[in-house]
Amino acid sequence: MSVKIRLKRVGKKHYPLYHIVVSDSRSPRNGRFIEKIGSYNPHTNPPSTVLNIQHALSWLMKGAKPTNTVKSIFSKNGVLLKKHLLEGVRKGAFTHEESQKKFDIWYKKHRL
Known part of the structure; x- marks a missing residue:
């Protein structure tokens, strides 16, 4: 399916x-x-x-x-960026805290 x-x-x-x-x-x-x-x-x-x-x-x-x-x-809502960051965490590229920090920076910049 x-x-x-x-x-x-x-x-x-x-x-x-x-x-x-x-x-x-x-x-x-x-x-x-x-x-x-x-x-x-x-x-x-x-x-x-x-x-x-x-x-x-x-x-x-x-x-x-x-x-x-x-x-x-x-x-536009950052869902695809968040998915990309979570896949990086899963692969071991960076930690969950780093990905959350990157997402928060993007969110503050784009979603005022």
Whole structure:
């Protein structure tokens, strides 16, 4: 079973809102999903995102593949950086404290 992290469209006609969900790749866009890990509203300026970073990291580390749009959202929220740092910890490149320090520096710089 291939697992994807993708957007599920909800909301009114001509005013879409999206839920970020983990689902089987064979299920339809608005069909069954395994877990809801966040939401995305493209109508605010800048677009607002509510995301459970720990659940997103958990699914990425298990091998779930994000779609291009979700990958962009994760990149802007630091999820992909955190995954990269955790893989470095797992391989022994640096310690967990060093990775957390690097992430905190990035977070303060980009998420004011």
